[in-house]
Amino acid sequence: MLPFLANRVLIAIPTIVLISIFVFGLQKLLPGDPLLVLAGEERDPEVLEFLREKYRLNDPIPVQYSAWAGNALRGDLGVSLRTNQPVTELMAEKLPVTLQLATMSILFALLIGIPAGIVSAYKKGTLTDYVANVVALSGLSIPNFWLGIMLILLVSVQWQLLPASGYVPPGEDFWQSIRTMLMPSFVLGTALAATLMRHTRSAMLGVLSADYVRTARAKGLTERRVVLKHALRNALTPIVTLTALLFGELVAGAVLTEQIFTIPGFGKLVVDAVFNRDYAVVQGIVLVTAVGFIFMNLLADALYVILNPRLRGQ
Amino acid sequence: MVATTTAPPVDPVLAAKPENRVWKKFRGHRSAVLGGILVVFFVLIAIAAPILPIPDPADTDWGAVRKAPSWAHPMGTDDIGRDVLSRMIWGAQASLLAGVVSVGIAVLAGVPLGIVAGYFGGWTDAIISRCTEAVLAAPFLILAIALAAFLGPSLTNAMIAIGISATPIFIRLTRGQVINVKSEDYVDSARAIGLPTPKILTRYILPNVMPPILVQATLTVATAIIAEASLSFLGLGQQPPAPSWGSMLNTAKNFLNQAPWMALWPGISIFLVVLGFNLLGDGLRDALDPREH
Secondary structure (H helix, E strand, O other), rough: OOHHHHHHHHHHHHHHHHHHHHHHHHHHHHOOOHHHHHHHOOOOOHHHHHHHHHOOOOOHHHHHHHHHHHHHHHHOOEEEEOOOHHHHHHHHHHHHHHHHHHHHHHHHHHHHHHHHHHHHHHOOHHHHHHHHHHHHHHHHOOHHHHHHHHHHHHHHHHOOOOOOOOOOOOOOEEEEEEEHHHHHHHHHHHHHHHHHHHHHHHHHHHHOOHHHHHHHHHHOOOOHHHHHHHHHHHHHHHHHHHHHHHHHHHHHHHHHHHHOOOOOOHHHHHHHHOOOOOHHHHHHHHHHHHHHHHHHHHHHHHHHHHHHHHHOOO | OOOOOOOOOOOOHHHHHHHHHHHHHHHHHHHHHHHHHHHHHHHHHHHHHHHHOOOOOOOOOOOOOOOOOOOOOOOOOOOOEEEEEHHHHHHHHHHHHHHHHHHHHHHHHHHHHHHOOOHHOOHHHHHHHHHHHHHHHHHHHHHHHHHHHHHHOOOHHHHHHHHHHHHHHHHHHHHHHHHHHHOOOOHHHHHHHHHHHHHHHHHHHHHHHHHHHHHHHHHHHHHHHHHHHHHHHHHOOOOOOOHHHHHHHHHHHOOOOOOOOOHHHHHHHHHHHHEEEEEEEHHHHOOOOOOOO
């Protein structure tokens, strides 16, 4: 197991280096002098000279890259042009908000997606299965930002049940925090639930026709036990790994969801940064989410080995 | 989903020529046909936009601001008195164009790279695969947002950004398919009779890896349309006053109280056209899969 994981980590390193080259390369797409972009409104020659030194802008591009990457490794991703805060500090500030949204969304996704997938596989070919599939495919086809707008229209404007926007930290008022986050995480969660349902269904279908399930039935076990203990346990491996891999979808969905519900998280940060031409923040977020995704991949690999006893000895 | 219970001694579907077999299986797939109809409907509307008897999508009428649907404006008017139906129809053009062009970019860039990586293996494969993984690691929308931000917001740049973000999917898929196909006997024999490599790649490898790529392309058009709508919704795609479903939703969210219909039509249309491509892709997968009958 360890050599396998060590191998995965070794492969991840060049990938991270490549990502950092891409992210660095982004700033070369900008027209004009990168120095003036980095400086924003600042035109003081001394400050310009300092920035030119710091980012080695007179040096060849590989030297510029290594200076930038060296800073990034030390946790220095530059400074936001708008707030003058270090990018890492800015991101650390927004991270808990998005983490809360992500956790609640994943909960929604698991609570809806997995049971729906199990039932639909167990009742394959019946009306229940058909309806579940149609709902899942619709879930994949509905733009989740539109679903968000429609829910605001219905739940907040018409029925006035839940707040339409904003964010309350859980430390301040726990229940209000959950209430505010309920709609956004439902919107984001349903999008993930559709993917999860389809994968659970196909994993369960594969398992339900396996010999050990037939044996369990032949032993006279109750259907409940056969399905939930013998079948689900074995189908769970691909589902757990998939959940780790939903990270990308989750981040992308968070960008739109935070925009609609005006939640001050990671996603809102990147969109605001784009409009403020705060390029260091955009670069920082791309780099951090990409590295985060690679870690989730490694986690998925590790979980796969841990959950699958056949791989443990290798 | 459509269960056929009769089992004749000679399956007419299997007996037919391959092209006919695919077509027959596809037609027997009710949801795929529905998907096809949805796609054709929106394509026709998008093509016919210039000749349909509708007002100009940019014409403002300050006397009819945020009017509910009526005979004069079947889908109502927007915040500056433009006809929503007309903007919907022209928006279909932007959406489909974005979907098809960005997937075109991804296929044209991804398939050759995937073929090269899969066929040659070794260092070429290692380099292409690591680059693919690196691009795949950045979430689709984040990458598209970043590219749109650095390239500047416009529909063209949104299409390029979506195309680049979708390329790794096709590199990966093609590479895997090529690895399966290249050890087949007919490829060995092509090599044995001394055909030059480019000819083997285009004549023997490419046609045999095409079916799954076609399926993936159809499904990716659906993703790309949502991605374009998302970027336009964020203000990073189609720029005003040119109509796009995403930017229409962006405006609509400010008038939910006064003019809810503004938010209704673009969302329903995105849903239907994306559903169409998804159903079509699922149907094509079943029809083109030689294992499943």
